[in-house]
Amino acid sequence: MPANDLALLTEVALAAGEEARRFFGGRNESWEKPDGAGPVTEADLAVDALLNRHLLAERPGYGWLSEETEDSAERLNHDRVFVVDPIDGTRSFKQGSRTWAHSIAVVENGIATAGVVYLPMRDMLFSAAAGQGAFLNGEPLRVAGRSDLQEADFLAARPALDQRHWAASPPDFTRSYRPSLAYRMALVAQGRFDGMITLRRAWEWDIAAGDIIQREAGAISSDRTGAPLRFNNAHPTLDGVVAANAALHGQVIAALATA
Numbered sequence: 001m002p003a004n005d006l007a008l009l010t011e012v013a014l015a016a017g018e019e020a021r022r023f024f025g026g027r028n029e030s031w032e033k034p035d036g037a038g039p040v041t042e043a044d045l046a047v048d049a050l051l052n053r054h055l056l057a058e059r060p061g062y063g064w065l066s067e068e069t070e071d072s073a074e075r076l077n078h079d080r081v082f083v084v085d086p087i088d089g090t091r092s093f094k095q096g097s098r099t100w101a102h103s104i105a106v107v108e109n110g111i112a113t114a115g116v117v118y119l120p121m122r123d124m125l126f127s128a129a130a131g132q133g134a135f136l137n138g139e140p141l142r143v144a145g146r147s148d149l150q151e152a153d154f155l156a157a158r159p160a161l162d163q164r165h166w167a168a169s170p171p172d173f174t175r176s177y178r179p180s181l182a183y184r185m186a187l188v189a190q191g192r193f194d195g196m197i198t199l200r201r202a203w204e205w206d207i208a209a210g211d212i213i214q215r216e217a218g219a220i221s222s223d224r225t226g227a228p229l230r231f232n233n234a235h236p237t238l239d240g241v242v243a244a245n246a247a248l249h250g251q252v253i254a255a256l257a258t259a
Contacts, residue, residue, distance in 0.1 A: 005059075005106045006129040009116040012054045016047045016102045017120030020087060024121065025096055039090050044068050047086035051104065055082050062106070065236055067205045073234070081107045081232045083208040088117075089180035098122055103182035105208035110230040115209030117186045126186040126213050134189050134216035143218040144191040147247040149173055149255075152194035154244075155184040160199045167257045181241075185210025188243050189217035195244025197252065199224055204236040211241075220249035224256055 023043035048068035056064060063078030065071065067085050075081050082104070087093050089100030098121035105115040114129040126141070128134035134141040146152050153174040161170040176193060178184050184196045185207065211229050214221045222228055224240035226249075231238075242252050 005114040009104050013102050013116045013118040019047050019050050044087050083107050085205040088182040092179045101180045101182045103209045107231040112208045112212040115212040117182045117209050128213040128216035134213045141189045141217040143245050144194045146194050149251040155193050155196040160197045165199050181206040182210045189213045195248050199240045201237045204231045214243045219243045220246050226253040
């Protein structure tokens with residue numbers, strides 16, 4: 001990873017925030033994607049275009065994977081790839097909530113090596129690069145240290161606690177929720193929550209930046225089987241995400257149904 005990749009991601013994330021603010025709370029046409037893939041707005045496309053233009057101008061040899069750009073197998077020919085969600089939390093953005101984020105990562109040979117999750121309306125910029133630690137607005141982050149799963153506070157959507165996902169009964173932790181998956185991952189890195197779980201197939205652009213931020217803050221970040229997250233797959237989804245400190249992560253993986 002070039003030493004200044006994180007600086008580039010940070011600079012471009014701030015510019016993306018300015019672009020998104022032009023649409024927030026005002027005119028912003030939206031429509032539903034095919035096959036129930038959720039909403040997209042003018043703001044999503046404008047931010048996507050800005051990120052694509054600026055990032056690839058600075059790193060023309062990198063590949064590109066974004067929620068709002070038609071995917072191409074050409075990215076599989078690159079060792080380094082930008083993995084981008086222009087606005088993670090589009091529904092919240094449409095509704096006027098402040099809880100949405102730009103999620104921007106660099107992946108090298110399948111591993112997230114730099115990432116930024118930026119919430120412009122909350123003035124929160126989470127960032128990390130491999131071996132350099134994780135930060136919120138320049139202040140270092142560390143994952144929470146609680147080790148008793150029954151006393152833990154996890155971020156998870158309600159369906160994650162369906163009985164079918166668990167070998168016995170679902171853990172009796174406190175469940176909280178935030179609409180942006182990237183933000184959930186960043187909050188675990190911050191230590192505000194003990195862990196996070198999503199057990200559905202997860203798009204790479206939702207989680208690549210959060211993955212490196214969590215790991216650099218000391219969390220174990222894996223799919224639902226406990227395997228490390230690897231990106232730039234031919235079909236860009238992963239088998240869920242489980243993240244927490246080592247003690248809690250192990251307890252969750254052990255409790256999940258294996259089938």
